[in-house]
Amino acid sequence: MFASRGLLRSSRRLVGGISSATRTYVNLSKPSTSVAVLELDRAPVNSLSKEMADAVSAAIKEAEGDDKVQALVLKSSNPKIFSAGLDITEMNNPEVERLEDFWRSIQDLFLTLYGSRLSTVAAIEGHSPAGGCLLAMSCDYRVMTEGENFKIGLNETKLGIAAPYWLKDLFVKTIGNREAELGLGLGKLYSPSEALSVNLIDEVVKNEDVLEVAMKEAETWAKIPPKGRVASKVMLRSEMMDELREKKELDVGWFRDFIMEEGTQKGIDAYLKSLGGKK
Numbered sequence: 001m002f003a004s005r006g007l008l009r010s011s012r013r014l015v016g017g018i019s020s021a022t023r024t025y026v027n028l029s030k031p032s033t034s035v036a037v038l039e040l041d042r043a044p045v046n047s048l049s050k051e052m053a054d055a056v057s058a059a060i061k062e063a064e065g066d067d068k069v070q071a072l073v074l075k076s077s078n079p080k081i082f083s084a085g086l087d088i089t090e091m092n093n094p095e096v097e098r099l100e101d102f103w104r105s106i107q108d109l110f111l112t113l114y115g116s117r118l119s120t121v122a123a124i125e126g127h128s129p130a131g132g133c134l135l136a137m138s139c140d141y142r143v144m145t146e147g148e149n150f151k152i153g154l155n156e157t158k159l160g161i162a163a164p165y166w167l168k169d170l171f172v173k174t175i176g177n178r179e180a181e182l183g184l185g186l187g188k189l190y191s192p193s194e195a196l197s198v199n200l201i202d203e204v205v206k207n208e209d210v211l212e213v214a215m216k217e218a219e220t221w222a223k224i225p226p227k228g229r230v231a232s233k234v235m236l237r238s239e240m241m242d243e244l245r246e247k248k249e250l251d252v253g254w255f256r257d258f259i260m261e262e263g264t265q266k267g268i269d270a271y272l273k274s275l276g277g278k279k
């Protein structure tokens with residue numbers, strides 16, 4: 001059903017008629033004819049390293065390769081963390097070449113998910129800061145689990161960094177300019193109810209219901225004739241994507257220069273040490 005890709009460790013099994021492929025960092029399954037499920041599976045927090053970003057991009061492309069699939073649910077193997085965003089260790093005292101390649105993989109993941117022909121539904125299980133919020137906002141519909149301690153938003157400024165211009169644009173498109181000014185400036189992380197009130201997400205559901213609700217939503221989108229649906233998506237999203245495609249290498253340079261600054265490194269270092277308490 002889903003062709004395996006050379007890059008990824010892949011094993012296949014059939015469980016109750018559901019074809020499921022387990023790979024490094026992601027699991028791809030197809031619980032119904034028209035909907036695929038992509039599970040993020042990089043312990044402990046689904047942070048996006050270069051390899052993780054490449055694995056997610058490859059899995060999206062694999063799902064797109066099945067003509068019958070019209071929708072994709074993006075979920076997490078961890079019920080409390082959708083994704084902690086970019087793997088901060090990639091930006092901590094990095095080798096320049098690796099840092100640039102890492103950023104290209106993040107750009108490609110955004111372009112692949114945001115521009116997918118599939119209707120995409122994020123089942124946001126728990127925390128979804130920064131790059132986690134990027135993944136969610138790149139989808140067509142967002143369902144988040146309840147629990148006011150769970151947070152979603154763009155907290156980059158609190159790490160002493162700035163979101164790239166295209167993530168800022170995506171944020172503005174999703175929640176509007178004024179709320180984006182507040183959210184970005186303050187590095188604000190929103191609880192599910194706050195996120196719903198500013199349209200950062202579309203629904204808040206009980207933990208145990210999140211996959212069922214996301215699947216139902218995906219089935220609804222999958223029933224829309226794809227020609228018009230995809231054309232509409234392209235109209236709404238192509239301008240932003242074309243701009244990034246044009247500026248890709250410029251953006252890599254901005255990212256590299258910003259991250260390699262001594263002050264940025266100090267901020268990232270201190271933030272990393274504050275996480276988990278073990279580093």
Ligand SMILES: CCCCC/C=C\C/C=C\CC/C=C/CC(=O)SCCNC(=O)CCNC(=O)[C@H](O)C(C)(C)COP(=O)(O)OP(=O)(O)OC[C@H]1O[C@@H](n2cnc3c(N)ncnc32)[C@H](O)[C@@H]1OP(=O)(O)O
Pocket residue numbers: 044045047081083084085086087088089127129130131132155156159161162163164165254255258259272275276277278279
């Ligand atoms: C003016 C010119 C501008 C030019 C700009 C150009 C380009 C832009 C430049 C930069 C843009 C960079 C964009 C960044 C976006 C990002 O995504 S940055 C990442 C932001 N993410 C976070 O801040 C989340 C941090 N994590 C948490 O808050 C918590 O971990 C959690 C998700 C809430 C979970 O909490 P929990 O208590 O369950 O777990 P722990 O905190 O104990 O963590 C467990 C373990 O995991 C490690 N870890 C957590 N998050 C990350 C991460 N994002 N990357 C790497 N590692 C992470 C943590 O350190 C623990 O490790 P351990 O101690 O070894 O166990």
